Amino acid sequence: MSSVPLSRSQKRSLASAAETYHEQLDDQARAYLEGRGLLPGIETLRFGVVRSPRPEHTMMKDRLAIPFIGPKGNVYDIRFRCIQDHDCKEASCPKYLGVDGVETRPYNVRALVAPTDYIFVTEGELDAATLTVCGWPAVGLPGANSWKKHYPRLFSGFSKVILVADGDDAGKKLASTFRRALPSSSSVIVCGQGDDINSVYVREGREGLVALLKGDEDDE
Numbered sequence: 001m002s003s004v005p006l007s008r009s010q011k012r013s014l015a016s017a018a019e020t021y022h023e024q025l026d027d028q029a030r031a032y033l034e035g036r037g038l039l040p041g042i043e044t045l046r047f048g049v050v051r052s053p054r055p056e057h058t059m060m061k062d063r064l065a066i067p068f069i070g071p072k073g074n075v076y077d078i079r080f081r082c083i084q085d086h087d088c089k090e091a092s093c094p095k096y097l098g099v100d101g102v103e104t105r106p107y108n109v110r111a112l113v114a115p116t117d118y119i120f121v122t123e124g125e126l127d128a129a130t131l132t133v134c135g136w137p138a139v140g141l142p143g144a145n146s147w148k149k150h151y152p153r154l155f156s157g158f159s160k161v162i163l164v165a166d167g168d169d170a171g172k173k174l175a176s177t178f179r180r181a182l183p184s185s186s187s188v189i190v191c192g193q194g195d196d197i198n199s200v201y202v203r204e205g206r207e208g209l210v211a212l213l214k215g216d217e218d219d220e
Contacts, residue, residue: 004103006076014067014075014099017057020079021048021065029064036126039199045069045108047095050080060097066125068105069154071113078100079125079142096142106154107140108132118160121178122215123171127164127197134206136213144170152181160185164213167191189213 006014029049033039041047048065050057060080068077080097082088085167088095098104105127114137121139122128128140143145144166153176155161163178165171167190175188189212191200200208 006102008164010073010102010161013056014078014102017054017098018028018046018048018065018069018075021068022046022049024049024051025049026051029083032064035202036198038129038133041129045129045132047058049083051144056100063097066107066129068107069110073108078103079107081126096144100144104142104146106151107142109139109154111139112154112157117158118162119155119158121155121161122161122197123164123166123174124196124198128172129210130198130201131164134201134209141174147174147177147181149181155182155185158185160187162187162189162213164189164197166196167193171196183192 025048029047030039030042033042033047038047044129046067046069048067050060050063050065053061062084063080064079064083066079067075068079070076078099082093082095084093086093088170106130110118111132116137119137119139122131122140123141123144125140125142128138131138161182163175163186165175165188171190175190179188191197191212197209200212
């Protein structure tokens, strides 16, 4: 089943919220983005932070706001990421929270209209943002279990669709799902154990990503 269209009121609310939180971006949030190597993407990707939440977003206070922007500049979702200096699992803190009543969709679908014959798919918004900042077309799945049956249609115009999965069991499971969904055009790269695209970028820079993306397909 395809995604359910947003109502006009939902579209207006999401666009307004995204702009509000982008305007609230402060030094602390910028420092977080700088530490992830994402500072150059602030204006293009319209990152924000929730310091003064709107009534419907009271649970999102102090989280990074990641707007999902369409090819025409419309905002069709916002996800909110914890940026506190703690281990979210140990703190029983959800790493990501979403907007109530908005269906989960891929992140950065603007890349679907990029003038290339290939596209990267990542397991996470910030991984897609990392590739975007580095100049590669990429969309992000909001979680390893978020693949949907109609997604192959999104990539029908590309001759090669490359999944870069996280280096864990969930990433390998997603890789198997991806291969089955796109048997003729898919290629899979699995990061090293415990790694993802952004961690490689932070540790090794763009050169590290070039080496990763040129790596052989993982056949496990």
